[in-house]
Amino acid sequence: MNDSEHPPTARTRVDTLLLSLVACHECDLLHEKHDLPVGAVARCIRCNAFLYARKYNSIDRTLAVSVAALIMFVVANSFPFLAISVSGNTQSISIISAVFALSDEGMWLLGLLCFGFIILIPLLRVVGLLYILLPLRAGKRLPGIELVFRGIVSLSPWSMMEIYLLGAIVALVKLASMANIILGLSFWAFAVLNILAAVAAQMVDNHTLWEFISHSRGGRLAILSARDNGPVDRGVS
Amino acid sequence: MKTAAECGLVACPACGTITRLSAEGLLTPPQCQLCYARLHSRKPMSVQRSWAWLLAGLLAYIPANIYPIMFTSVFGDSQPNTIFGGILVLLELKSYPVALVVFVASVVVPVLKFFAVGYLLISIQSKYRQRQYDRTRLFRLTEFIGRWSMIDVFVVAILAALVQVGSVAQIEPGVGATAFGASVIFTMLSAISLDSRLIWD
Numbered sequence: 001m002n003d004s005e006h007p008p009t010a011r012t013r014v015d016t017l018l019l020s021l022v023a024c025h026e027c028d029l030l031h032e033k034h035d036l037p038v039g040a041v042a043r044c045i046r047c048n049a050f051l052y053a054r055k056y057n058s059i060d061r062t063l064a065v066s067v068a069a070l071i072m073f074v075v076a077n078s079f080p081f082l083a084i085s086v087s088g089n090t091q092s093i094s095i096i097s098a099v100f101a102l103s104d105e106g107m108w109l110l111g112l113l114c115f116g117f118i119i120l121i122p123l124l125r126v127v128g129l130l131y132i133l134l135p136l137r138a139g140k141r142l143p144g145i146e147l148v149f150r151g152i153v154s155l156s157p158w159s160m161m162e163i164y165l166l167g168a169i170v171a172l173v174k175l176a177s178m179a180n181i182i183l184g185l186s187f188w189a190f191a192v193l194n195i196l197a198a199v200a201a202q203m204v205d206n207h208t209l210w211e212f213i214s215h216s217r218g219g220r221l222a223i224l225s226a227r228d229n230g231p232v233d234r235g236v237s
Numbered sequence: 238m239k240t241a242a243e244c245g246l247v248a249c250p251a252c253g254t255i256t257r258l259s260a261e262g263l264l265t266p267p268q269c270q271l272c273y274a275r276l277h278s279r280k281p282m283s284v285q286r287s288w289a290w291l292l293a294g295l296l297a298y299i300p301a302n303i304y305p306i307m308f309t310s311v312f313g314d315s316q317p318n319t320i321f322g323g324i325l326v327l328l329e330l331k332s333y334p335v336a337l338v339v340f341v342a343s344v345v346v347p348v349l350k351f352f353a354v355g356y357l358l359i360s361i362q363s364k365y366r367q368r369q370y371d372r373t374r375l376f377r378l379t380e381f382i383g384r385w386s387m388i389d390v391f392v393v394a395i396l397a398a399l400v401q402v403g404s405v406a407q408i409e410p411g412v413g414a415t416a417f418g419a420s421v422i423f424t425m426l427s428a429i430s431l432d433s434r435l436i437w438d
């Protein structure tokens with residue numbers, strides 16, 4: 001950047017964004033961003049925290065896995081999850097039954113939280129990702145992308161599908177000696193959904209996702225730099 | 238080797254974009270120019286909030302262990318089950334791997350988490366400068382494993398829904414499950430409020 005052409009007093013808003021730098025989110029150490037080879041991961045030199053990565057065709061593959069995950073989500077919530085039969089009596093449940101079992105017994109708060117952790121939050125994250133990526137891939141930009149992105153990031157610790165799956169397995173072990181257990185179609189769909197979610201998490205990180213969003217046509221970066229007509233330090237891109 | 242804070246910079250917690258805090262045109266409180274997230278160099282009142290959630294989690298953990306997390310009735314004979322009792326049942330069934338998973342998730346992890354977060358908070362408050370890397374790793378581990386404690390709540394929910402076979406067998410959730418779920422959520426919030434960058438300041 002040439003300071004004589006752009007004196008500090010005339011610094012524009014875009015200039016204040018230092019896009020070639022990255023700060024470790026765990027220890028705040030500054031690093032210069034580098035163009036990584038495909039498959040490489042950048043980590044903090046001081047605390048070894050994950051900084052950013054470059055994966056092969058990250059966005060398109062994430063998009064494909066997210067579409068598959070949404071289909072699996074619908075399947076997993078449409079069929080019986082588990083069933084038991086004890087001396088001729090059969091009881092079958094779906095994934096959402098666990099929520100009702102709690103709220104029917106007056107524990108509606110816990111039921112509501114379970115509903116959020118295993119159904120609503122995972123669904124919101126997948127739909128949010130598709131809301132961002134599908135239109136961007138077609139060159140369109142839907143409103144509120146920034147809000148959706150921040151939602152996906154901050155909701156991630158509260159998506160507990162994999163814990164629910166392990167919980168189901170523990171429950172089955174407890175029942176195995178006293179009842180016949182039938183694994184429903186939803187159980188397998190839910191297991192596949194968990195694998196897809198883990199694969200998606202491996203394919204894209206927040207940093208890569210954000211770079212794709214902000215560098216796409218009509219993004220904040222383009223708007224700001226067009227308005228300010230100033231130089232944009234785009235770092236690695 | 239400089240931190241963003243030392244250079245008067247702040248990284249967006251959501252998108253990671255670096256902003257100069259002295260920049261013109263920044264709103265107060267500052268907002269990320271690209272994704273509009275609220276910017277703060279360190280999470281506000283991190284230590285106080287983390288302590289508050291940790292104590293709430295500790296308080297909720299007491300009723301979680303005293304009160305039954307579920308009632309099992311076989312042929313009309315209702316039995317209360319506590320968390321620890323549930324592990325003993327799994328041991329009697331000789332399901333050792335599953336007993337271990339439940340024991341780790343509902344006893345070892347919560348207790349270790351109270352000690353780990355408490356230790357990290359005390360070390361931050363006393364401005365302890367050693368073993369920063371180890372403490373960061375401890376923080377990372379705490380953040381990662383904390384949510385797995387919810388497994389016990391889900392087991393109760395699934396059993397209560399599934400075991401409703403009329404007069405033969407019935408399982409109902411107990412208040413201990415709510416207390417345990419609250420304890421897990423509070424300690425997760427404690428870890429989320431704790432800003433690991435304070436370890437290095």
